[in-house]
Amino acid sequence: MVTGRHETRERIVQAASELAWESGPGKLSLDAVAAKAGVSKGGLLYHFPSKAKLLEATVETFVEDYDRLLKEREAAHAQATTPVAQAFLDVFIDDVRCKRPPSSGILAALAEDPSFLNPIKRYDRALLDRIKADLGDTGLAMILYFVISGLKCNELLSLNVVRQDEIDSLTERLRALISE
Amino acid sequence: MVTGRHETRERIVQAASELAWESGPGKLSLDAVAAKAGVSKGGLLYHFPSKAKLLEATVETFVEDYDRLLKEREAAHAQATTPVAQAFLDVFIDDVRCKRPPSSGILAALAEDPSFLNPIKRYDRALLDRIKADLGDTGLAMILYFVISGLKCNELLSLNVVRQDEIDSLTERLRALISE
DNA sequence: TTGACAATACCGTCCAGACGGTACAGCTGT
DNA sequence: ACAGCTGTACCGTCTGGACGGTATTGTCAA
Numbered sequence: 375m376v377t378g379r380h381e382t383r384e385r386i387v388q389a390a391s392e393l394a395w396e397s398g399p400g401k402l403s404l405d406a407v408a409a410k411a412g413v414s415k416g417g418l419l420y421h422f423p424s425k426a427k428l429l430e431a432t433v434e435t436f437v438e439d440y441d442r443l444l445k446e447r448e449a450a451h452a453q454a455t456t457p458v459a460q461a462f463l464d465v466f467i468d469d470v471r472c473k474r475p476p477s478s479g480i481l482a483a484l485a486e487d488p489s490f491l492n493p494i495k496r497y498d499r500a501l502l503d504r505i506k507a508d509l510g511d512t513g514l515a516m517i518l519y520f521v522i523s524g525l526k527c528n529e530l531l532s533l534n535v536v537r538q539d540e541i542d543s544l545t546e547r548l549r550a551l552i553s554e
Numbered sequence: 555m556v557t558g559r560h561e562t563r564e565r566i567v568q569a570a571s572e573l574a575w576e577s578g579p580g581k582l583s584l585d586a587v588a589a590k591a592g593v594s595k596g597g598l599l600y601h602f603p604s605k606a607k608l609l610e611a612t613v614e615t616f617v618e619d620y621d622r623l624l625k626e627r628e629a630a631h632a633q634a635t636t637p638v639a640q641a642f643l644d645v646f647i648d649d650v651r652c653k654r655p656p657s658s659g660i661l662a663a664l665a666e667d668p669s670f671l672n673p674i675k676r677y678d679r680a681l682l683d684r685i686k687a688d689l690g691d692t693g694l695a696m697i698l699y700f701v702i703s704g705l706k707c708n709e710l711l712s713l714n715v716v717r718q719d720e721i722d723s724l725t726e727r728l729r730a731l732i733s734e
Numbered sequence: 735t736t737g738a739c740a741a742t743a744c745c746g747t748c749c750a751g752a753c754g755g756t757a758c759a760g761c762t763g764t
Numbered sequence: 765a766c767a768g769c770t771g772t773a774c775c776g777t778c779t780g781g782a783c784g785g786t787a788t789t790g791t792c793a794a
Contacts, residue, residue: 562768593769594770594772595770596771596772597768597769597770601769
């Protein structure tokens with residue numbers, strides 16, 4: 375098969391994420407991932423020499439994708455007084471609007487070993503600091519960050535505690551809080 | 555060994571939770587749980603005829619324990635205007651103060667099958683409604699619920715994004731918001 | 735230009751070990 | 765007598781990963 379430089383790698387990572395969602399985070403097998411990605415198991419192990427490396431890459435990809443979206447939204451709010459906070463909200467709202475299945479790749483990584491989430495930990499700590507600096511108000515920054523974090527967690531674990539209209543009114547309220 | 559009626563059951567559930575924390579949520583084996591609980595595998599399977607039943611019980615125990623703590627705190631705030639919201643905050647604060655390892659039993663259940671979390675979903679939906687009724691202000695209730703939810707998630711996934719003093723100032727601010 | 739070689743990107747097979755679960759015989763405190 | 769176990773033996777399945785092989789593409793000296 376003729377493939378671009380890292381096209382197959384990306385396909386494998388995406389297949390892993392989708393499979394984690396479909397068959398449960400702890401039931402991710404390399405065989406299944408390979409099959410879903412349209413690659414033989416040998417081929418998979420060429421790109422990711424172990425399951426650990428695959429899950430590592432899944433988390434890293436997740437962070438990179440999120441960072442790209444956030445930067446895009448930040449650029450769109452470049453003239454605003456609180457671009458980071460606005461962008462942070464925007465990305466979350468887009469995420470729920472898109473109704474795409476939660477990124478269970480990170481759950482699969484968590485199931486294997488909690489320390490795989492370290493990149494997220496680092497990224498989010500830096501993000502929280504940026505929101506703080508952006509808003510000036512530390513307390514408000516934390517409220518914004520953790521409300522969104524709670525909502526994301528609710529999605530990630532498929533708890534579905536809130537309805538869409540409740541999410542909408544909550545995000546509107548947050549928008550008002552950070553626009554004052 | 556002399557045991558009470560359901561003492562062994564409880565010991566097994568607790569062993570499962572601890573093991574999920576120590577060796578990763580997805581690497582919970584019945585052999586290991588039995589060993590940790592000081593029970594033979596046959597004995598474990600006497601109490602929980604399958605792994606699914608064990609994880610189910612783990613989640614149920616988690617919800618029951620939480621409910622007991624919440625009710626205690628509610629009783630302590632019986633004369634206040636917003637007992638549920640106050641108690642909700644109290645239980646969280648106690649939880650982080652105790653510095654006990656996160657209840658990874660639910661992560662193990664999640665790894666096996668996300669639908670094991672349904673009891674939590676039901677409980678939390680009802681809890682959110684109670685906080686809403688308690689506070690009168692729907693938006694404020696959701697902010698309170700999701701900030702705490704975000705903080706819990708942060709703990710559950712061991713992300714440790716915030717320091718203890720930041721948590722303290724955030725919970726104080728929430729306390730002020732719901733005491734007005 | 736070409737031929738030798740090497741790196742890349744896979745394929746297909748195989749295996750040791752772990753796992754969930756079954757079965758069952760025996761022990762023991764009440 | 766019987767619930768509540770223990771201990772052992774076992775089965776079928778699945779899994780991560782090692783391994784050897786193959787086809788394609790790229791590099792580079794002669």
